[in-house]
Amino acid sequence: MIKVEGVAKSYGSIKVLDNVSLEIKAGKTVGIVGPSGSGKTTLLRVIAGLDTADRGIVTIDGIPASIPELVIGPSGRNISAVFQVPALWPHMTVQENLDYVHTRERGNAKGLMESVGLSMLVDRNPSELSGGEARRVSIVRGLLADRKYLLMDEPLVNLNPQLKSMLHEVIMEWTVGKRMGVLYITHDRKELDYADIVYVLSHGLLETES
Amino acid sequence: MGETTVSTGKRPDLSSVASFILLFIFFMPLVQSIAQTAMDALGDPEIVWLAVPVGRRLTLLVNSFGLAASVSLSVAVLGVLAGSYLLSINEGFWGKARWALMLTAPVPPYIHALTWSTTMMFLKDSLGAYGSSIPLSGFFMSYCVNVLAYLPLGVGLAMVGFMLVESEAVEAARLVKDDYRVFTDIVLPLAMPTISTVLGLVFILVVTDFSVPTLYSFNVYSLEVFSEFSASNSTSNSLLLSLPTLAATFALLSVSIRGLRSTVQSSSVARFSGFNGWRLPEWFEGAQVTAVLVCVAQFVLLVGGLIVETGSPQSLWFALTAGSDDVVTTLIISISGAIIGGALGYLLMEKLEEGAQWWFLLSLPLALPSSLVGISLILGYNTWLPAVYGTMLMPVIAVVTRFTSLAAIIVYAQKRKMNRLLFDAAELFEVRKNDALWRVKLPLQMQGITAAALILFAFSLGELGATLLVVPPGSETLTIRIFNYLHYGGSEEVAGLCLVMAVVMMTLSGLAAYAYNLSEGKMK
Numbered sequence: 256m257i258k259v260e261g262v263a264k265s266y267g268s269i270k271v272l273d274n275v276s277l278e279i280k281a282g283k284t285v286g287i288v289g290p291s292g293s294g295k296t297t298l299l300r301v302i303a304g305l306d307t308a309d310r311g312i313v314t315i316d317g318i319p320a321s322i323p324e325l326v327i328g329p330s331g332r333n334i335s336a337v338f339q340v341p342a343l344w345p346h347m348t349v350q351e352n353l354d355y356v357h358t359r360e361r362g363n364a365k366g367l368m369e370s371v372g373l374s375m376l377v378d379r380n381p382s383e384l385s386g387g388e389a390r391r392v393s394i395v396r397g398l399l400a401d402r403k404y405l406l407m408d409e410p411l412v413n414l415n416p417q418l419k420s421m422l423h424e425v426i427m428e429w430t431v432g433k434r435m436g437v438l439y440i441t442h443d444r445k446e447l448d449y450a451d452i453v454y455v456l457s458h459g460l461l462e463t464e465s
Numbered sequence: 466m467g468e469t470t471v472s473t474g475k476r477p478d479l480s481s482v483a484s485f486i487l488l489f490i491f492f493m494p495l496v497q498s499i500a501q502t503a504m505d506a507l508g509d510p511e512i513v514w515l516a517v518p519v520g521r522r523l524t525l526l527v528n529s530f531g532l533a534a535s536v537s538l539s540v541a542v543l544g545v546l547a548g549s550y551l552l553s554i555n556e557g558f559w560g561k562a563r564w565a566l567m568l569t570a571p572v573p574p575y576i577h578a579l580t581w582s583t584t585m586m587f588l589k590d591s592l593g594a595y596g597s598s599i600p601l602s603g604f605f606m607s608y609c610v611n612v613l614a615y616l617p618l619g620v621g622l623a624m625v626g627f628m629l630v631e632s633e634a635v636e637a638a639r640l641v642k643d644d645y646r647v648f649t650d651i652v653l654p655l656a657m658p659t660i661s662t663v664l665g666l667v668f669i670l671v672v673t674d675f676s677v678p679t680l681y682s683f684n685v686y687s688l689e690v691f692s693e694f695s696a697s698n699s700t701s702n703s704l705l706l707s708l709p710t711l712a713a714t715f716a717l718l719s720v721s722i723r724g725l726r727s728t729v730q731s732s733s734v735a736r737f738s739g740f741n742g743w744r745l746p747e748w749f750e751g752a753q754v755t756a757v758l759v760c761v762a763q764f765v766l767l768v769g770g771l772i773v774e775t776g777s778p779q780s781l782w783f784a785l786t787a788g789s790d791d792v793v794t795t796l797i798i799s800i801s802g803a804i805i806g807g808a809l810g811y812l813l814m815e816k817l818e819e820g821a822q823w824w825f826l827l828s829l830p831l832a833l834p835s836s837l838v839g840i841s842l843i844l845g846y847n848t849w850l851p852a853v854y855g856t857m858l859m860p861v862i863a864v865v866t867r868f869t870s871l872a873a874i875i876v877y878a879q880k881r882k883m884n885r886l887l888f889d890a891a892e893l894f895e896v897r898k899n900d901a902l903w904r905v906k907l908p909l910q911m912q913g914i915t916a917a918a919l920i921l922f923a924f925s926l927g928e929l930g931a932t933l934l935v936v937p938p939g940s941e942t943l944t945i946r947i948f949n950y951l952h953y954g955g956s957e958e959v960a961g962l963c964l965v966m967a968v969v970m971m972t973l974s975g976l977a978a979y980a981y982n983l984s985e986g987k988m989k
Contacts, residue, residue, distance in 0.1 A: 305636050307742070328744050329639040330647075336640050342633035346654045355650070356641045393637075400641050 256280045257302060257334075257404055257436060262311030262323070263459075264297055271297045272308065273459035279404060282434040286450035288441060288464075293456045295440045296339065299406050302438065303336055304329040315404075337397035337410040341389035343381035349392050350377040356400040367395045370425050387414055394422060398429045404436045411446060419446075483812030484823075491830055491838075491866040494845025498700050501844060505701035515705040522689065526709055529672050529686040532604065536611040537667035543612070544619030544663055546756035549648070551620065552627055553740040564978065566760050567621040568971040569767055571920070573927035574614035575676045575948060576963045577763070580770030581610050582680075606681040613763040614677075615667045620760055622666075625728060626659025627652060630737040644743040652737075658724035665721030669714045673834040676929055680951055686710055691836040691930070700844045707837050714832040722824045729817075729878045771967060774960035784961030788946055795943040797857060798932070799925040802864035806925075807918030809865065810872025811910065817877045827870040835930025838866055842935050855937050863931035868924045872917035879913025879981060912980045919977035923970045 257279040264272040271294040279285050289295050300306035301321065302313055308323040315334075320327040335356070343352050353364045368374040371391045381389055394410055410426070411419045427449055430437050439450060447453050453464040506513050518526045551563040582601070589596035600606065630652055638647040653660075675688035687710065694703040745753075775781050785792065816823040830838060842863055846854040853859065891905035907914075929944050936942060943962060950959035 300636075303636075303640060305639065325742055328644060329636075330641060330643050332640075334640055336637065338633045338637060340633050342631065342637040344634050344638065344651055344655075345631075355638070396637075402641075 256316065257438075258312075258314045259298075259302060260312045260314075262298070262301055262308045262313065264294075264301065264306075264308045270459045272301070275311070275456075275459070275461045277454060277461060279436040279438050281403060281436045282431070283452075284430065284437040284439055284450045286439045286441070286447035286453040287456050287461070288444050288447060288453065289456035290442060294459045295456055296408055298456065298461075299336070299408050299438065299440055303334050303406055304332050333403045335397050335400035335402035335405050337394050337405070337407040339409045339412065341381070341386075341393040343384075343389055343392060343396070345381050347381075348377065349373070349379055349381070349384070352381070352392065353377075353396055353399055356396055364395070364399055367398060367425070367429070371395055371422060387418060390414060391418075391422065394426065398426065402435070404438070405430060406438045406440075408440045409442070410439075411441070411443075423449075480812050480815035483809050484816055487809060487813065487827075487866075487869060490862050491841075493849070494841040494843075497845050497848065498704055498841040502701040502704045505699075506705075512701060512705060515702055516708040518686075518709050522686070522706075525684055525686040525689055528604070528678075528684060529710065530713065532607055532611070532678070532683070532685065533668045533672035535608055536615065536671045537664045539608075539612050540615045540619035540667045541623075541660055541663045543616055543756045543759055544623035545653070545660060546753045547616075547620045547760045548623030548627060549652075549740055550750075550753035550757050552624055553743065555739050555741050565975075566764055567617045567978075568974050569764055569967070570617040570621060571923035571927060571970045571974050572614070572767065572967050573676070573929065573944070574610055574674065575680060575929070575951060576771075576927075576967055577614045577767060578606075578610045578677055578680050579951060579960065579963055580766050580774070581606070581613065583770060583774060584766055602681045603683050607678045607683045610677050610681075611671050613759075613766070615670065616760055616763055619663045619667065622659055622663045622728075623656070626656035627739075628737055629659065629728065630655040632737045635737055644740075645745050645749060648740075648743075648745065658727040660724075662721045662724035662728060665717040665724070668717055669721070669832050672710055672714060673832070674930070675836070676948065687834050687836065690834060694836065694840050694934075700840050703837065703840050707834060710834065718828060718832040719825060722821060722828060725828075725874070726821065726824055729874060729881060767967060771960050771964040774957065775964050776957050776960075780957040781961040781964065784958040785965065787958065788943060788962055791941050791943045791946045794857075794936075794940050795926060798860045798864060798942060799922050801861045802868070802925040803918040803922035805861065806865045806869040806872050806921040807914055809869045810917045810921070811876050811914050813869065813873040814877040814880060817873060827873055829870075830867050831870055835867065835928070836934065839863060839931035839934030842866070842931065857937055857940070859935040859937065860932045860942070863935050864921075864925040864928050867928060867931060868921050871924065872921050875917040875920060875981070876910060876913045879916070880910060883909060912983045916977040916981040919973045919980065923973040923977070926966060926970060926973075 259275060259277050262272055262275045263270070275294075275298060277285060287295055287298070297306065301308045301323075304313075304320060304325055304327060307321060307325055311321075311323055312319060313321040313323075315327065315332050318327065320332055343349075344355070347355065350364075353368075357364055365374060368377060371394070373388060373391055373395070376384065376388060376392075381392075384392065390410075390413075397405060397407065397410075407426075411422055414422065423446065429435075439447060441447060444453075454461050455464050551566075554560050554563055585599060585601055585606070589599045589601065592599070634655070635647060635651055638651045642650065673687055675685055675691055678685040679688050690703050690706050690710075693699070693706050697703075775784070813827060816827065842859065843854070846859065846862075853862075887909060888901075888906060891901035927944055929948055932942055933945055933948075936945065943966060947959055947962050947966065950956065950962075
């Protein structure tokens with residue numbers, strides 16, 4: 256379980272996170288909605304160890320990971336992520352991007368790529384993909400990394416409704432099947448219908464959705 | 466309803482006019498030199514053998530390539546190590562102070578030579594019997610001075626290369642691999658275009674320079690070209706002799722241009738914030754700290770060494786008054802060069818958008834040995850514009866020829882940082898003729914043009930190879946005066962002149978960086 260306790264972060268005089276606490280349990284999905292600039296991405300970065308908080312503790316499976324100083328680096332946290340932008344490594348092909356995070360069964364990668372309709376594109380470079388294709392590859396990459404937790408930051412933004420619905424199903428099937436703990440951040444409440452618990456983050460304050 | 470005028474006429478293309486001017490002042494003499502060489506070779510085919518390095522010339526070529534390769538490789542490795550360490554210090558005083566290490570970039574290697582020689586002599590004397598094995602001339606000294614001189618360029622470019630890597634791509638990798646693997650697998654390959662530019666540029670700068678090797682009695686090929694011209698006064702012989710180095714510099718230039726283009730054109734991409742909080746192996750951090758210490762040493766040795774050697778403010782004053790005529794000559798050349806080159810650079814910038822061929826063409830003067838630029842200018846202007854030949858315009862033309870491309874690249878990089886729509890909108894909404902140019906484009910790019918002119922000023926101050934050949938009889942620049950003094954060993958006077966030169970160059974590069982960053986703030 257990932258446990259976030261009393262995390263606070265400010266940029267100058269602007270409070271981005273204010274005493275935020277939550278838990279992400281294995282096999283469960285935690286959703287966070289909130290407007291732009293409400294601190295959603297900062298929270299994800301603090302949990303992933305890509306940023307440090309000013310106050311508060313992040314523990315992962317009972318081990319302190321940020322106190323708030325970094326105790327465990329990003330790669331040691333058993334966390335995978337899908338970012339707001341695809342963030343594919345441009346000097347690697349699609350297949351190499353997937354191989355970099357997933358060194359075991361290639362069959363998994365092939366199956367996932369087929370399920371998102373991209374199995375023909377594995378030999379392409381990221382620069383040869385459309386925006387939607389790159390986003391789908393980044394989702395597959397995030398799912399494939401053999402990690403216990405998955406953090407997703409607006410993974411379906413700017414995709415058409417059909418594609419959104421298809422990817423939504425793929426993500427749900429995979430994360431439930433693998434009993435992954437998921438933090439799903441979005442500003443579109445509809446994407447969180449399947450979440451076990453939904454929080455609203457506004458002006459740095461996290462509240463359970465009423 | 467107001468009356469509107471629709472202009473269908475094509476505007477005069479200012480960048481084409483500028484490129485014609487540059488082509489005329491530089492390529493006309495070069496083309497004439499090539500034509501002269503071809504005619505001479507037809508008359509006496511034997512001279513073609515000058516282009517084939519055999520015997521002593523082969524040894525010189527090996528010396529030149531060996532020195533250039535070892536210096537460029539060392540600068541690139543030290544640049545990557547020091548640059549990555551400096552990028553982990555993002556905040557506070559040191560976050561700003563780290564950039565001060567790069568201020569010495571325009572200081573020419575022969576000024577570093579003065580303080581390095583004194584340091585090594587001091588070490589040799591202090592170590593007594595142990596110091597007897599320290600060489601005070603030859604390859605070792607030339608190598609050390611060149612590495613120290615070009616290290617700020619290497620560190621600065623490596624830092625820019627790292628900063629242009631897409632931040633999210635690095636963070637995605639950090640979640641699945643340890644930080645050292647992310648550095649070697651993701652950050653380094655993505656920064657490689659800029660790092661390859663360091664390798665190529667430093668190789669070209671070292672292989673075309675003879676000032677440092679000649680101070681340490683290390684024979685190199687570029688000195689042979691200069692000596693041949695001094696002895697025979699033959700442009701053809703010098704050009705033919707240059708061919709082996711030209712082949713190497715042209716090949717490297719084409720590779721470096723690709724890296725440089727991608728670096729400049731990526732300047733609009735979101736920046737990688739740095740290596741703050743990264744966990745890297747101890748041996749690697751040790752190597753990083755060592756590289757930073759070398760970088761700090763070049764700064765301290767240069768500034769501290771020159772201050773100590775100058776001795777007192779009286780010595781400094783004496784040096785300046787003794788060389789006052791040369792100071793005036795130098796200022797006339799550098800200021801004129803900065804104004805003309807800065808303006809031409811702005812106009813030529815448009816050409817850089819038209820493709821790789823213009824990058825190659827405009828960068829050519831940077832890749833040619835400076836003495837060859839001077840030799841071509843002598844032939845060209847002596848033949849076609851004798852009224853200009855022998856006047857103070859010649860050294861101005863020499864510095865404009867050598868460094869205008871640098872100005873164009875700086876202005877272009879600044880433009881790439883801005884939203885293209887600002888310029889498109891200015892064209893679209895223009896009411897009066899040239900409003901877009903005077904009221905939008907120039908004001909938006911003024912900081913870039915200022916930065917380019919300041920850098921051109923700094924580089925013109927230190928130009929030696931071409932100026933030495935074309936300066937009017939009876940005149941001398943500060944650089945020539947220093948270079949002549951250096952051959953007779955260090956003295957308070959030469960140290961004073963070098964100190965003034967170094968401080969002015971560092972101030973200019975600091976102001977250039979400030980002007981360039983001002984434009985960045987304006988775009989936020």
